[in-house]
Amino acid sequence: MAVLERAYKQYxxxxxxxxxxxxxxxxxxxxxxxxxxxxTAFFALxxxxxxxxxxxxxxxxxxxxxxxxxxNVRALLPIDAGFFETYVIVQGTIGFFLAVLVGPQQxxxxxxxxxxxLYLCRPFTRSEYVVxxxxxxxxxxSAITWVPGxxxxxxQSYLEGWSWFADNIWMASAIFLGSLVWIVLLALMSQAISAxxxxxxxxxxxxxxxxxxxxxxxxxxxxxxxxRWGHIFDLRALIGNxxxxxxxxxxxxxxEDREFRNGRIVATVFRTEPPLWASWFxxxxxCAFCLWLLSRKVxxxxxxx
Amino acid sequence: MTDSAAAVTNPQANSGSxxxxxxxxxxxxxxxxxxxxxxxxxxxGRAIGLLGPNGAGKTTLIHTLLxxxxxxxxxxxxxxxxxxxDAAQIKSLIGYMPERDSFIxxxxxxxxxxxxxxxxxxxxxxxxxxxxxxxxxxxxGEARYRNxxxxxxxxxxxAKLAQAIVHGPRLIFLDEPTNGLDPPARQRxxxxxxxxxxxGQANIVLSSHLLRDVEECCEEILILKDGRLVVYCNLEEERxxxxxxxxxxxxxxxxxxxxxxxxxxxxxxxxxxxRLKIILxxxxxxxxxxxxxxxxxxxxxxxTYKRDSLEDIFLxxxxxxxQTGDAPLLSS
Numbered sequence: 001m002a003v004l005e006r007a008y009k010q011y012x013x014x015x016x017x018x019x020x021x022x023x024x025x026x027x028x029x030x031x032x033x034x035x036x037x038x039x040t041a042f043f044a045l046x047x048x049x050x051x052x053x054x055x056x057x058x059x060x061x062x063x064x065x066x067x068x069x070x071x072n073v074r075a076l077l078p079i080d081a082g083f084f085e086t087y088v089i090v091q092g093t094i095g096f097f098l099a100v101l102v103g104p105q106q107x108x109x110x111x112x113x114x115x116x117x118l119y120l121c122r123p124f125t126r127s128e129y130v131v132x133x134x135x136x137x138x139x140x141x142s143a144i145t146w147v148p149g150x151x152x153x154x155x156q157s158y159l160e161g162w163s164w165f166a167d168n169i170w171m172a173s174a175i176f177l178g179s180l181v182w183i184v185l186l187a188l189m190s191q192a193i194s195a196x197x198x199x200x201x202x203x204x205x206x207x208x209x210x211x212x213x214x215x216x217x218x219x220x221x222x223x224x225x226x227x228r229w230g231h232i233f234d235l236r237a238l239i240g241n242x243x244x245x246x247x248x249x250x251x252x253x254x255x256e257d258r259e260f261r262n263g264r265i266v267a268t269v270f271r272t273e274p275p276l277w278a279s280w281f282x283x284x285x286x287c288a289f290c291l292w293l294l295s296r297k298v299x300x301x302x303x304x305x
Numbered sequence: 306m307t308d309s310a311a312a313v314t315n316p317q318a319n320s321g322s323x324x325x326x327x328x329x330x331x332x333x334x335x336x337x338x339x340x341x342x343x344x345x346x347x348x349x350g351r352a353i354g355l356l357g358p359n360g361a362g363k364t365t366l367i368h369t370l371l372x373x374x375x376x377x378x379x380x381x382x383x384x385x386x387x388x389x390x391d392a393a394q395i396k397s398l399i400g401y402m403p404e405r406d407s408f409i410x411x412x413x414x415x416x417x418x419x420x421x422x423x424x425x426x427x428x429x430x431x432x433x434x435x436x437x438x439x440x441x442x443x444x445x446g447e448a449r450y451r452n453x454x455x456x457x458x459x460x461x462x463x464a465k466l467a468q469a470i471v472h473g474p475r476l477i478f479l480d481e482p483t484n485g486l487d488p489p490a491r492q493r494x495x496x497x498x499x500x501x502x503x504x505g506q507a508n509i510v511l512s513s514h515l516l517r518d519v520e521e522c523c524e525e526i527l528i529l530k531d532g533r534l535v536v537y538c539n540l541e542e543e544r545x546x547x548x549x550x551x552x553x554x555x556x557x558x559x560x561x562x563x564x565x566x567x568x569x570x571x572x573x574x575x576x577x578x579x580r581l582k583i584i585l586x587x588x589x590x591x592x593x594x595x596x597x598x599x600x601x602x603x604x605x606x607x608x609t610y611k612r613d614s615l616e617d618i619f620l621x622x623x624x625x626x627x628q629t630g631d632a633p634l635l636s637s
Contacts, residue, residue, distance in 0.1 A: 008442065008504045011435065011473035015426040024423045032411050114407040118468065121371050121401040122424045123393045300373035 025132030050148035061159040085247040103190025104203030137187040146179035174246035188290035195297035241279040330379035354523030355512040361529040400469035404480040425472035549585040554607035562601035
């Protein structure tokens with residue numbers, strides 16, 4: 001429809017590929033997201049820890065630097081599974097706060113402004129809408145978690161040699177999978193809360209609450225029942241178990257309580273973490289619940305029954 | 306005129322052999338509450354009007370055709386594509402202007418329309434170009450870089466129209482397009498709708514409770530009441546028909562007079578105690594009416610020409626629809 005003619009005409013040109021249309025949502029959302037200077041600064045600062053890790057890896061292989069520093073960096077900070085697990089934990093924590101900043105307003109704004117019919121009257125399904133909204137969080141968090149994590153792994157492999165790479169390729173999959181599980185969980189939770197809580201601040205508070213309140217609840221259960229099974233309600237513990245399981249540092253028995261009577265041990269209770277499969281299963285349940293919440297709310301029109 | 310239960314077909318085809326919209330015993334229920342009941346018909350017009358009182362099911366019909374609600378039974382076809390099986394294909398051919406305020410927050414107008422165009426499948430560069438064109442077309446060219454949050458109600462209506470047409474759909478659903486518009490803005494909106502209709506590039510379905518809007522823009526109308534199709538009327542045929550409509554004000558007993566007029570082959574309806582509406586058929590003249598009135602001892606106090614307006618059709622449909630379920634209607 002040429003401006004000069006100002007007459008209605010159909011569009012006869014090429015169409016964009018169907019599979020990539022969900023990416024339209026994050027591409028347009030980032031214009032708004034990065035308008036916030038606070039967020040942009042926080043996003044930039046989230047690359048500090050990967051930079052520090054890169055420097056540490058470099059120091060491990062720079063003989064002159066070791067000589068200048070006069071410390072055994074290799075013994076102090078070995079580049080092993082624990083190193084990369086720490087990296088994933090730190091970046092995962094930063095990613096959580098990024099998700100709190102970005103996630104809660106994505107769906108709620110569309111629901112408040114009745115925008116969903118505009119999306120769904122087009123060749124654009126509810127699934128694409130949800131995946132598109134999740135992608136906003138997924139892409140941002142990927143950029144600060146597994147992407148620099150894999151770059152660090154490749155840097156270490158480059159400096160150590162091919163044999164180190166071959167022996168430790170499983171760490172790369174642990175970095176990727178561990179980050180991805182956390183990212184998907186955060187994306188689903190933030191979108192589900194955004195769909196049900198319209199006000200942005202309340203949604204952010206709800207996301208923080210969902211993360212921290214069960215932790216307290218879990219501790220109470222653990223203390224009352226002298227167990228660690230309360231951790232199945234604690235997101236931090238669940239994802240921590242998953243990460244340690246992926247990096248091979250998971251330990252089931254973490255302590256024991258002994259009951260003394262007349263100076264003798266009369267009972268011993270071993271505190272064991274729930275098995276790994278329980279942590280994976282709980283995370284899966286949480287994701288499924290979030291998907292169900294989204295399916296209830298993401299509709300063109302809500303029918304009042 | 307066909308009644309609501311019969312299949313309705315307009316022989317004036319606009320697009321090949323198949324209709325724009327075909328309703329095939331379409332029923333929609335929300336839970337146990339039936340909203341649309343066995344709608345049947347084939348619509349071919351360039352502009353189709355959807356009328357009805359509040360709660361008649363107009364918006365539900367549009368939403369069902371858009372795929373927002375699944376049909377409970379029956380189906381419908383748009384450009385020969387079934388709404389149950391070919392929803393994605395249908396959605397690539399249609400545009401929708403919702404009744405309620407709908408926009409995406411914190412976006413400029415051109416950004417919003419471009420975003421909608423991209424979601425409809427246009428590549429980014431084409432989407433941007435057409436967004437600018439669409440906004441100039443609807444009259445928002447100068448305001449296109451402003452945030453939608455700052456727009457007046459009338460401007461938001463135009464923005465909604467722009468996003469509905471930016472991707473050049475073949476069928477455009479307009480739900481109460483003149484809502485909240487002042488008279489000059491309403492005139493502009495009606496003119497744009499007529500321009501789109503007359504371009505021949507798109508068909509329009511206009512849902513409104515404002516009879517003037519529908520009368521000015523549409524060629525076919527459907528009137529819904531309580532989820533049923535109570536009237537189908539082809540306004541184009543009505544306008545072209547060379548019929549004389551007479552409105553009589555009389556004194557005297559009308560029974561014999563009405564029988565005599567019917568025997569003459571003319572349609573006759575008593576609208577009140579002393580008022581009659583007569584449709585003169587070919588061959589009958591006004592002097593015949595006077596003659597029959599004299600023979601029946603009826604005084605004709607006033608005689609005027611009156612073509613059935615859409616308001617008459619609508620009011621009769623509401624009256625007939627409330628008396629019986631499938632009452633026959635006056636207009637043909």
